[in-house]
Amino acid sequence: MKAFLHNTWKHRAHVVMALPVFLILFFIMYVPMAGLVMAFKNFNYADGIWKSPWNGIENFKFLLASKATFIQITRNTVLYYLLFTIVGTFLNVTLAIMIDKLVFKKLAKTMQTLMIIPVFISYAAVQFIVYAFISSDTGIINHTFGSSTKFYSAVNLWPIILLVVKIWKDTGYGSVLYMSVLAGIDSELYEAADIDGANSWQKITNITIPSLIPMITVMLLLSVGSVMHSDTGLFYQVTRNSGILYETTQVIDSYVLNAIFKNSNFGFVAATSFFQSIVGLLLMLFANTTVRKIAPENALF
Amino acid sequence: MAKMSVKKENHKLDIAPSRQERVTVGQIILAIILIAFTLFAFLPVELTFVAAFTDEKSIVQNGFKFWPKDWSLAGMGTVLRYGQQLARSYTVTIFVTVAGTFLGLLFMSMYAYSISRKDFWLSKFLSIYLLIPMLFNGGTLSGYIIFTSYYHLKDSLWLLILPLCVTTMNVIILRTYIANSIPAELMEAAKIDGAGEYYTFFRITLPLMKPSLAAVGFMMATTYWNDWQNALLYIDSDAKKPLQLLLINIQKSIEFLLNNSNVPASARAAMGGTIPQYSATMATVLVVIGPIMVVYPFFQKYFIKGLTVGSVKG
Numbered sequence: 001m002k003a004f005l006h007n008t009w010k011h012r013a014h015v016v017m018a019l020p021v022f023l024i025l026f027f028i029m030y031v032p033m034a035g036l037v038m039a040f041k042n043f044n045y046a047d048g049i050w051k052s053p054w055n056g057i058e059n060f061k062f063l064l065a066s067k068a069t070f071i072q073i074t075r076n077t078v079l080y081y082l083l084f085t086i087v088g089t090f091l092n093v094t095l096a097i098m099i100d101k102l103v104f105k106k107l108a109k110t111m112q113t114l115m116i117i118p119v120f121i122s123y124a125a126v127q128f129i130v131y132a133f134i135s136s137d138t139g140i141i142n143h144t145f146g147s148s149t150k151f152y153s154a155v156n157l158w159p160i161i162l163l164v165v166k167i168w169k170d171t172g173y174g175s176v177l178y179m180s181v182l183a184g185i186d187s188e189l190y191e192a193a194d195i196d197g198a199n200s201w202q203k204i205t206n207i208t209i210p211s212l213i214p215m216i217t218v219m220l221l222l223s224v225g226s227v228m229h230s231d232t233g234l235f236y237q238v239t240r241n242s243g244i245l246y247e248t249t250q251v252i253d254s255y256v257l258n259a260i261f262k263n264s265n266f267g268f269v270a271a272t273s274f275f276q277s278i279v280g281l282l283l284m285l286f287a288n289t290t291v292r293k294i295a296p297e298n299a300l301f
Numbered sequence: 302m303a304k305m306s307v308k309k310e311n312h313k314l315d316i317a318p319s320r321q322e323r324v325t326v327g328q329i330i331l332a333i334i335l336i337a338f339t340l341f342a343f344l345p346v347e348l349t350f351v352a353a354f355t356d357e358k359s360i361v362q363n364g365f366k367f368w369p370k371d372w373s374l375a376g377m378g379t380v381l382r383y384g385q386q387l388a389r390s391y392t393v394t395i396f397v398t399v400a401g402t403f404l405g406l407l408f409m410s411m412y413a414y415s416i417s418r419k420d421f422w423l424s425k426f427l428s429i430y431l432l433i434p435m436l437f438n439g440g441t442l443s444g445y446i447i448f449t450s451y452y453h454l455k456d457s458l459w460l461l462i463l464p465l466c467v468t469t470m471n472v473i474i475l476r477t478y479i480a481n482s483i484p485a486e487l488m489e490a491a492k493i494d495g496a497g498e499y500y501t502f503f504r505i506t507l508p509l510m511k512p513s514l515a516a517v518g519f520m521m522a523t524t525y526w527n528d529w530q531n532a533l534l535y536i537d538s539d540a541k542k543p544l545q546l547l548l549i550n551i552q553k554s555i556e557f558l559l560n561n562s563n564v565p566a567s568a569r570a571a572m573g574g575t576i577p578q579y580s581a582t583m584a585t586v587l588v589v590i591g592p593i594m595v596v597y598p599f600f601q602k603y604f605i606k607g608l609t610v611g612s613v614k615g
Contacts, residue, residue: 010422011418014421015423018412018423020408020411021412023429024463025434027462028444028467029438030433031447032439035444036439045450049443095338098331100316102328102332107332114339114343115342116341117343117597118346121527122526122528123527123529124589125590129346132365132583136362138365140364145449159463216365232530233529257441270443271439277440281436283430
């Protein structure tokens with residue numbers, strides 16, 4: 001105890017400097033973690049989170065009973081994660097290699113600057129840009145092709161629309177990381193390959209791609225931790241939160257947001273959130289352990 | 302013949318410019334593909350700028366166009382007529398962005414500095430404390446109930462600032478920068494010269510952290526600027542409505558003006574009888590995203606650096 005006080009006093013400056021972040025994390029992140037007990041309670045506003053009566057696993061039974069919704073939002077969340085991750089990684093890497101290979105360096109730089117811009121536009125704004133393309137009477141697509149597709153009620157088209165929007169928004173930015181790896185490749189490797197008579201394609205498959213593999217692996221693994229979380233704005237704003245489209249567009253995060261606004265179904269939502277957090281935790285631990293084995297310097301902890 | 306070609310090859314090798322300077326058909330094709338992708342990325346942005354200044358009739362008749370025949374300032378004019386609310390929202394967004402980014406950078410670099418001191422006995426505990434929120438979180442619902450019914454912060458700007466103020470990843474980036482790019486000897490030397498911890502941090506470490514602060518700061522600022530979810534969840538009053546919320550409500554406001562007969566005749570007259578809803582909406586989008594577009598080129602090199610630093614743990 002004496003040692004504790006002594007050490008604390010000795011490092012009081014460090015303690016003071018760490019305090020603001022400590023408190024913010026405590027009140028903003030840690031206290032809501034405790035709030036997850038709601039999943040096991042029959043919540044009502046009057047009693048609040050702590051005093052609402054316990055109801056065991058009733059909420060989870062409810063979750064499983066209302067199969068359709070729970071399975072639908074979980075399925076959408078996971079499938080969109082897979083779709084975005086697979087297509088996204090492929091495009092990020094391809095784009096990075098293409099920009100790296102281009103000999104017109106000035107042009108490459110300018111193009112990169114322009115490609116990154118979409119990532120800085122909020123989804124609240126993106127929805128209006130998307131609207132300009134797919135609105136049924138004033139949209140560019142319908143006017144260009146002379147069609148009259150009603151995109152905002154075409155349930156089956158939304159996975160494609162959301163994928164295109166996601167690619168548009170994130171690809172330029174996503175390639176930056178891989179480009180920095182490419183910039184670090186020793187140019188002597190390429191010169192040696194030239195002397196051996198390798199063509200460009202052989203250089204890409206034998207030098208460029210292998211040197212990107214570690215980074216790709218790490219990024220994929222780290223993204224596994226967020227399988228259960230989505231880019232809420234994409235699903236909530238870009239779809240204009242339209243009920244007709246829920247079947248293919250509603251994910252866990254947007255469902256939770258809707259429930260809060262409608263002030264309903266808190267038991268169900270609390271159970272879903274609990275499920276989401278636990279699965280997220282397990283996946284994150286799994287991902288980190290794996291990264292630690294193959295590339296310790298990239299592990300988070 | 303075979304001999305000839307070998308000779309030719311050798312000759313080529315001798316004078317071949319390095320791979321960076323060779324322009325081949327392949328390079329031209331590559332350039333075309335990349336230009337196509339750049340257009341894909343940038344045309345929607347261009348459309349926003351153009352649509353904001355397109356004549357309303359032209360949009361209604363011919364749809365949105367990347368380059369319209371008829372231009373008009375009516376859309377922008379309508380936005381400016383919101384004047385007061387727009388100014389208020391701008392003030393709120395700028396305040397939240399500046400205050401949040403400033404506090405976040407200050408607090409997070411102090412924390413990063415503390416936990417990177419090897420002799421600080423709590424640094425291990427504080428590192429784990431920092432990491433846990435990245436692995437596990439209470440979710441939106443739990444946060445919503447705690448913030449509103451326990452902290453009673455509904456409709457408070459604090460809820461636009463605090464939840465985005467501290468992120469684990471940003472602290473890690475700053476800590477990595479301190480560990481890798483600032484010589485520890487410098488701080489030790491300061492200590493030997495009798496400088497206190499605060500002096501060492503504010504006068505020596507913090508100024509040297511500038512590149513990482515610029516990178517993290519720019520990312521934070523765009524996050525604050527673009528945050529719509531916290532605003533939608535927590536902000537009710539017009540006086541505290543940030544730009545993103547104004548944007549989300551814009552459609553409703555325009556429809557309200559179009560359909561509601563309670564709107565005073567004078568207000569309608571001021572609108573010239575009609576409201577150019579499409580161009581006005583795009584003009585609002587432009588007003589909201591414009592500032593980031595202007596600032597971004599200046600910060601590009603920093604945030605690219607920051608992204609790279611963040612990916613490699615020290």
